[in-house]
Amino acid sequence: MSFAPKILNWYYEHQRNLPWRETRDPYKVWLSEIILQQTRVAQGMPYYLRFVEAFPTVHDLANAPEEQVLKLWQGLGYYSRARNLHTTAKMVVTDFKGEFPKTYKELKSLKGVGDYTASAIASFCFDVPEPVVDGNVYRVLSRYFGVDIPINSTQGIKYFKELAREVMDAENIRDYNQGIMEFGAVQCAPKKPYCLLCPLQESCVALQKNKVDQLPVKLNKTKVRNRYFNYMVLLDDDGNTVLEQRKGKGIWQNLYQFPLIESGKMLQAEELMPLMLKKDAIPETASLSLYNKEPIVHKLSHQHLHTQFWILKTSDILEEGIPWEGIRDFPVPVLIADFIKTLKI
DNA sequence: AATACGGGGGC
């Protein structure tokens, strides 16, 4: 038996019940795919359920304010996904009359929809014979066929896409694509797959050559940048505080935070004082105290954020202030959300 | 061809 039937047989036997597999509604499939980019099913599931409930149709999502979309996305990371999600919802409503396009090419033209996601929607919803190549597929193909070309090299990306196309089952593309990903996620796991119990063991090249733990090959180590954040937590006599929205290019775009003073190293109060004067949001008459003596190190893929929270009590009226409890309505990074939790205790 | 972009979970 060749590769595809083995995958399909395994899938029919072992598939999990996932809500986005019970529909061909491209809106829901698209939503699930965006949520699941670089995200485990277990982590994405509650977000998917909340999004479907809050926005049952693409029109509901398109009509929502971005802030509500970001708030629902809070904690999931890669926030460009949420912004692109909103952009694409509006695009589908205005440019496609509320109906998702059915071709790979048109789907890929949508913001946040790349090669994988376009193939996924086209094959799952419209039976378009396009192979999906996600992290699971790279792993399964590289092991089963014994391919050691780096999966994140230009050559590797092209090679695996072609290989995936050659071995796919075009007649059952929906189940096949779901199946190979499910097989990678459940059976052919990244670490310590249980090959003794694998129905593909007899023809798996990596297993024959005892190279399962060396495949797939991946290049490039991420190098981490250290940054030093001083968050200024303003509190006036009325219990109001101040938030600012992150603009520009970097992390957490369009999310909210306390007024931030970034520095090249950890600062003492005396070093922070002059920098505060440059920040308009901060009143001059305020008492400064450091909340956490040990910096909180918030770790992202490419950055370690060494963070100090400074409490600034002022008798001034904070013009741009919001009630402390009102913070809950704003989308904030996990770093801020965690701090808010600890402060209230 | 590289790099930026989050956060969580497994070992």
Place this chain on the structure above:
DNA sequence: GCCCCAGTATT
């Protein structure tokens, strides 16, 4: 501490 996760956009 390191790797990986139903990747995409930008440089």
